[in-house]
Amino acid sequence: MALKTGASVLRLNTLRNAAVRYVERVLQLLSTHTRPEVAQNTKYAEFPGAKAPYVTEMKFLNESSYDPIPIYRVLDNSGSVLESREEPSIDKDELVNMYKTMVQLTQMDKILYESQRQGRISFYMTNYGEEGIHVGSAAALSPRDLVFAQYREVGVFLYRGVTVTELINQCYGNHEDPGKGRQMPVHYGNKHFNLVTLSSPLATQMPQAVGAAYALKRQPNNDRCVICYFGDGAASEGDAFAAFNFAATLDCPVILLCRNNGYAISTPTNEQYRGDGIASRGPALGIRTVRVDGTDALAVYNAVKQSREYAIANNKPVLIEAMSYRVGHHSTSDDSTAYRSIEEIQKWTTDESPLHKFKMYLEAKGIWDAEAEKTCLKESRDTVVRTMQEAEKKKRPHWKEMLEDVYYDMPPRIQKQMKQMEEHLKKYPDKYPLDQHQD
Amino acid sequence: MASLVTKKSVLLARLVKNVGDCTKRLSSHFIYYPDNEKPVEGETTKMNMMQAINNAMDLTLKNDPTAVLFGEDVAFGGVFRCALGLQEKYGKDRVFNTPLCEQGIAGFGIGLATAGATAIAEIQFADYIFPAFDQIINEAAKVRYRSGGQFDCGALTIRTPCSAVGHGGLYHSQSPEAFFAHVPGLRVVVPRGPITAKGLLLSCIREKDPCVFLEPKILYRSAAEEVPVEDYTIPLGKAQVLREGDAATLIGWGTQVHVLLEVAQIAEEKLGVKCDVIDLQSILPWDEDTVCNSVKKTGRCLIAHEAPLTSGFGAELAATIQEECFLHLEAPISRVTGWDAPFPHVFEPFYLPDKWRCYQSLTEMLNY
Ligand SMILES: Cc1ncc(C[n+]2csc(CCOP(=O)(O)OP(=O)(O)O)c2C)c(N)n1
Numbered sequence: 001m002a003l004k005t006g007a008s009v010l011r012l013n014t015l016r017n018a019a020v021r022y023v024e025r026v027l028q029l030l031s032t033h034t035r036p037e038v039a040q041n042t043k044y045a046e047f048p049g050a051k052a053p054y055v056t057e058m059k060f061l062n063e064s065s066y067d068p069i070p071i072y073r074v075l076d077n078s079g080s081v082l083e084s085r086e087e088p089s090i091d092k093d094e095l096v097n098m099y100k101t102m103v104q105l106t107q108m109d110k111i112l113y114e115s116q117r118q119g120r121i122s123f124y125m126t127n128y129g130e131e132g133i134h135v136g137s138a139a140a141l142s143p144r145d146l147v148f149a150q151y152r153e154v155g156v157f158l159y160r161g162v163t164v165t166e167l168i169n170q171c172y173g174n175h176e177d178p179g180k181g182r183q184m185p186v187h188y189g190n191k192h193f194n195l196v197t198l199s200s201p202l203a204t205q206m207p208q209a210v211g212a213a214y215a216l217k218r219q220p221n222n223d224r225c226v227i228c229y230f231g232d233g234a235a236s237e238g239d240a241f242a243a244f245n246f247a248a249t250l251d252c253p254v255i256l257l258c259r260n261n262g263y264a265i266s267t268p269t270n271e272q273y274r275g276d277g278i279a280s281r282g283p284a285l286g287i288r289t290v291r292v293d294g295t296d297a298l299a300v301y302n303a304v305k306q307s308r309e310y311a312i313a314n315n316k317p318v319l320i321e322a323m324s325y326r327v328g329h330h331s332t333s334d335d336s337t338a339y340r341s342i343e344e345i346q347k348w349t350t351d352e353s354p355l356h357k358f359k360m361y362l363e364a365k366g367i368w369d370a371e372a373e374k375t376c377l378k379e380s381r382d383t384v385v386r387t388m389q390e391a392e393k394k395k396r397p398h399w400k401e402m403l404e405d406v407y408y409d410m411p412p413r414i415q416k417q418m419k420q421m422e423e424h425l426k427k428y429p430d431k432y433p434l435d436q437h438q439d
Numbered sequence: 440m441a442s443l444v445t446k447k448s449v450l451l452a453r454l455v456k457n458v459g460d461c462t463k464r465l466s467s468h469f470i471y472y473p474d475n476e477k478p479v480e481g482e483t484t485k486m487n488m489m490q491a492i493n494n495a496m497d498l499t500l501k502n503d504p505t506a507v508l509f510g511e512d513v514a515f516g517g518v519f520r521c522a523l524g525l526q527e528k529y530g531k532d533r534v535f536n537t538p539l540c541e542q543g544i545a546g547f548g549i550g551l552a553t554a555g556a557t558a559i560a561e562i563q564f565a566d567y568i569f570p571a572f573d574q575i576i577n578e579a580a581k582v583r584y585r586s587g588g589q590f591d592c593g594a595l596t597i598r599t600p601c602s603a604v605g606h607g608g609l610y611h612s613q614s615p616e617a618f619f620a621h622v623p624g625l626r627v628v629v630p631r632g633p634i635t636a637k638g639l640l641l642s643c644i645r646e647k648d649p650c651v652f653l654e655p656k657i658l659y660r661s662a663a664e665e666v667p668v669e670d671y672t673i674p675l676g677k678a679q680v681l682r683e684g685d686a687a688t689l690i691g692w693g694t695q696v697h698v699l700l701e702v703a704q705i706a707e708e709k710l711g712v713k714c715d716v717i718d719l720q721s722i723l724p725w726d727e728d729t730v731c732n733s734v735k736k737t738g739r740c741l742i743a744h745e746a747p748l749t750s751g752f753g754a755e756l757a758a759t760i761q762e763e764c765f766l767h768l769e770a771p772i773s774r775v776t777g778w779d780a781p782f783p784h785v786f787e788p789f790y791l792p793d794k795w796r797c798y799q800s801l802t803e804m805l806n807y
Contacts, residue, residue, distance in 0.1 A: 266512045266515045333518065334518075401786070403780050414778070
């Protein structure tokens, strides 16, 4: 967001030449508040709404008044560390775990997507292309940090320890689905792992995440933050602005992580917003902000780790814009070839694949090889297939679950309705799929 | 991963076919009763409801140079493809994507209409209309009243897919008509199939009041009829009697009309009784005359809707009917509706006011 004046361009270049070494530096750069050139002896205005210099030359600002916000990365496309000081110190087991989670996620996506096509589950959404954002952020958080997700972040759930079994049970809506079969597939949630149950309406989770962060802040010796994931499309909702503004004005320890994958269903980002992406909104609203390469799990890791420390130490929000590409269709209801070309997609499945980069990084470190890859793929696939077969055999919850949890205590009116349905089912048992549900 | 993409696209043809099968399998709670009567003479073409809506918008864009059509993903046709081909035909300044923001879509539409354009706004799902609630309730509905008749936004029509689809769960299944029916100044309309969708939508677009047009999404593809190709309208504020009888009056709208038509048929076959079946069509303002005349004739009334019982639009109908028809009633008015719970995913067959729940209620009413 450095304003493009002679001075600031110079400043930027100096920084560039020095090759921005630390994320800290990037953050500094972004929060640098450069002012338009101002004549000497300038008088500063003291309006309650703005403390700024008076000028006599009228100057409009527009999107090209600012340099593009740079994209921080650690790895290049072949998985080599670009600047050794930027390499995070993550121990070997955790690195391997990060990669295995990505593989597991991809296998789950592949098989569940197909299973929807075969009519086994009613709906599915894949995460292809965004796996690095999931594991990079999840690994940098404490398991106790509270997560408010959108829907395309299931890698975070896996990394936290939610089992493939639990996720698949949710997709099938069987009696072991923690959500009791009430929501569509992929609407996961797990209280034990601090993963707030998803809801379909977009961006509603954003101000909620900010409120949750405020509550955490007020707890004695708080050492937790909240992370809120949202898409480039969701960022257009009124709730997104509310979240940014509340987070800033109410000093909330929340990480607002935008997954900018280029599309909201068929709508490309150039029809979603003008200006420099989602990141440019951060400084404008007084939020510390960084933009990272979302296909680089290590860059995401560094950004989230620093953001987390900063948020908790200062009770302040941080905005992260993780750039990526939605490789799969929006969902099983979508055919993205109606609005983008196969060639466009291809590039993001090869050079820019988060899995590919990370694998090469691990291989170069000598902690991964073809053999490990083969075993991992097989295990991941087998886990999903086996789990699916089991999930399919499990019955759906008892029909009465339909009317539970509406209120803490069921009001008499709903009790009456349950009775009515009970009587009705006695008269017409063969007209309802009772055999698919538990009795 | 590379192979994945190509594989997916190769599979596509087969996949699309499967989706159709899936819908069938997962949502068989009603039989579609096509309209046989044409509202106007002349040439017809077989259209499903999606095509009929597309046709109505096509005619509007062709004949009204101020008309624009917009919403999330509308440029490529919208997620239900109702706007398919219209951007190619009328250009990007007339058929376009908006940013993902329902309050923006509604407010933008009010502004267009205020400044003399015809605005057709699409909200992707009725379940996602609530961010626009303020614009619709406090603004669209009240512009004319608060300006002493100087301004209005009657040229605004908000189209949105609603109701059960077999596997929509909480947020792709709701029928929010009653929320909007509580707001003087709005018109709320629900078609039951392609012919009514085209005629009612054209009425809404031309009507001098802002309209919320709720399209039962399960009918987009499953319902096909011989639809007149020329321009025609169906009057707003008027119900239609689709089947006649003297034993009871069955009232519904949208998909539920088809459930009630089947119930009336079952009642005739099993019980030898005939019922009036009324499609209310316009939820606000609604047709008291047609409804009350029918109930005065039959003495019994069953109202069915997918939305929850409490404060559903059936409550308004029942209250008015008992006021107007009290001395004619032979049995309490019966409401068969979704239960007082959010719309559930795997429990949908138990949640809906299906034909067996309606039929049971009807038999109880007849034996009262
Ligand atoms: C309030 C609301 N409006 C519309 C939708 C329908 N919808 C579901 S996902 C989606 C696109 C979201 O795009 P983005 O936020 O960029 O996330 P991505 O799918 O790309 O991960 C839309 C329009 C919704 N779920 N909620």
